[in-house]
Amino acid sequence: MIRVLIRSSAIDVPAELDLHDAGGHGASASFIGRVRGDDGLAELFLEHHPEMTATGLADLGHAAADRWKLSALTLIHRVGAMVPGETIVLVLASSPHRAEALAACEFLIDRLKTDVMLWKRETFADGRTRWVEPREGDHGRAERWEQPVGGG
Amino acid sequence: MIRVLIRSSAIDVPAELDLHDAGGHGASASFIGRVRGDDGLAELFLEHHPEMTATGLADLGHAAADRWKLSALTLIHRVGAMVPGETIVLVLASSPHRAEALAACEFLIDRLKTDVMLWKRETFADGRTRWVEPREGDHGRAERWEQPVGGG
Amino acid sequence: MALDIAYFSWVRERMGVGGETVDIPESIGDVAALVAWLATRDDRGALAFAEPHRIRAAIDGVMMGPDAPLSGAREIALFPPVTGG
């Protein structure tokens, strides 16, 4: 089951885990990304291009499903305004084999950082706001996946 | 918070996630291993050497905490008799940075396969039982971690 | 030529709207020309498009370079480089 979605309300991790888990898979790898309250961050606002983000997420999900033998895949990205501690992104990848679940999860989270059409605006406790600049490091991690990899 | 334990009763994944999660970490990677019902498996029995398994798990937890900057680590291993679909092992690793959470999680699950004193006995629907032989592939994955790695 | 333009991130903030339908001169043939024209059209455009090298574009949902032609476009989106998920 591939479940890919964008939501503007809170991501309920245990509920999503239950949904994902209905089958009882051999191995499940997950990644949860949350808003960090560094440097007095008060709010993170994620703006997205709706059609392009939807297409980007769906393509990523299908790329992972083509590359690894997965029994289930969940990929949920939050957009809109959120506060520190809230979940921005949830990736769940399950497979009969642990190496495939782990690799798919890592692939998805690395590629998410570069492939989706999202812009982040930070608002700090003192009222300052700034739009986050893209980070080169993310591209480096994502590009690792362009080379052929063993296993999987 | 490092939480390492062995239990003979069911692992409640959502409850453990809540416990682990109290802090609200930037990035959390997890791995859930479950009993697979392949080839008519009816029961999996995990026998352990209590003191050696406890020491092995604690050492693994500390090795991960020394190697990566982790804000929380949960490592729970089930022992005793269990049926397909039940959780054998749960690894949760959290860090401000996603690369560290993902690497620690993968390290722990790979090393768990070789470093803990556990023996598996399978019982099939037709009543046959067999003790599982060690798999060479697991040692290969665990040994990757002996080499120095970049990042982390 | 009437064209739907969508703005995102600080381009949207500086333009003051998320999108608009704009009647552009026939002489505007590609993305780069459109960005240059928007920069001269009014104050908000001058602010949003002062640094064309920081602007990216997508035509009907597909990322395009500055020399991509506008003919046949339904919607053009203009925005800064994405910051990722």
Add this chain to the structure above:
Amino acid sequence: MALDIAYFSWVRERMGVGGETVDIPESIGDVAALVAWLATRDDRGALAFAEPHRIRAAIDGVMMGPDAPLSGAREIALFPPVTGG
């Protein structure tokens, strides 16, 4: 010499007990000699220790090779190679 011996996995099943206190002859100096002696002691020992190369040992919780001395040991555990978590 009295020694606590613990058995695990199919060694335990074949021995019929999880552990026992055994009075071993003075001549038994190391792990290999103990395994060889257990194999000749009775039928269950013959079954459990017929293939010494498949047996691993830990003395007081630390993995040891076949030539590890028994002197000073509190407990020796005998078992097949572990199958991991």
